[in-house]
Amino acid sequence: MSKGIIGKKLGMTQVFAEDGSAVGVTAIEVEPSIVIQVKTKDKDGYDAIQVGYGRMKQKNVTKPLQGHFNKANKGFFRVLKEFPVKDNQYEAGQEITSEIFQSGDFVDVVGTSKGKGFQGVMKRHGFGGGRATHGSMFHRAPGSIGASADPSRVFKGTKMGGQMGNVRKTVQNLQIWQVRPERNLLLLKGSIPGGKNGYVIIKQARKKSA
Numbered sequence: 001m002s003k004g005i006i007g008k009k010l011g012m013t014q015v016f017a018e019d020g021s022a023v024g025v026t027a028i029e030v031e032p033s034i035v036i037q038v039k040t041k042d043k044d045g046y047d048a049i050q051v052g053y054g055r056m057k058q059k060n061v062t063k064p065l066q067g068h069f070n071k072a073n074k075g076f077f078r079v080l081k082e083f084p085v086k087d088n089q090y091e092a093g094q095e096i097t098s099e100i101f102q103s104g105d106f107v108d109v110v111g112t113s114k115g116k117g118f119q120g121v122m123k124r125h126g127f128g129g130g131r132a133t134h135g136s137m138f139h140r141a142p143g144s145i146g147a148s149a150d151p152s153r154v155f156k157g158t159k160m161g162g163q164m165g166n167v168r169k170t171v172q173n174l175q176i177w178q179v180r181p182e183r184n185l186l187l188l189k190g191s192i193p194g195g196k197n198g199y200v201i202i203k204q205a206r207k208k209s210a
Contacts, residue, residue, distance in 0.1 A: 003100045004083040004203040006033050006053035007186065009111065011196050015177065015187065025177050025187040028200065032095040032184070034074045038088060048084045051096060052077030054199065079199050098181050105176045106205035111193035115166030125159045169193040173208045 007028040014022045037050040054077055058066060061076045069076050072092040101107065121127040121142040130138030142161065146154045171192055178187040192200060 005030055005096055006051060006079055006081055007200050007202055009194055009196060009198045009200055023189060025189055026192050028186045030098040030184055030186050032097045035090050035092055035094045036072045038090055038092060047088050048082045049090050050080060050082050052080055054078035081201055098179055098184060098186055101176050101179055103176055103178055106173050106208040107176060108170055108172045108203045108205050109174055109192045109200050110170045111198055111200040113165045113167055113169045113193045114195050116164040119164040120161040121159060124161060124164045173205050
């Protein structure tokens with residue numbers, strides 16, 4: 001199968017390599033994920049497993065979801081994600097731990113980037129802006145956004161100010177620096193999208209192998 005697990009970003013820190021150099025890593029908490037549902041090609045049209053992560057109280061779960069979770073009889077979860085599988089050897093209620101990965105493996109991480117709110121073109125798109133000199137009336141404005149005579153409209157996709165961040169992002173080919181199964185931790189070399197305590201999906205890299 002294409003290996004995958006759900007985790008929670010704890011933040012960044014530094015570890016030391018064997019040569020003494022400091023390496024920036026992201027710590028991800030990966031408590032055992034529970035297989036909630038097994039989907040098959042015969043019944044659902046494709047082969048996949050639905051995995052739950054982040055336990056929550058029953059009173060905070062809707063009645064339809066309670067019935068769905070009760071089929072696995074392993075509790076109630078905040079996050080539900082699907083992972084495609086080829087040779088399906090899983091069953092409902094089974095645990096998936098950080099030990100499916102090893103140090104040196106490469107993974108793709110999917111998360112939601114930090115929301116920045118409404119931002120102007122200089123911060124959002126890196127525009128240079130106008131002169132900062134005294135008397136200038138053009139500092140951080142976008143400037144011209146199109147011609148008035150022809151085509152007499154603004155093209156779709158023109159870079160302007162607007163909502164920045166809070167979008168789904170994927171960072172590819174991050175190396176697993178260390179696996180600490182006794183503490184349910186993965187240390188990934190480099191940074192990943194989102195803020196602290198944000199949920200992320202860690203999948204086997206599609207374009208690179210160890």
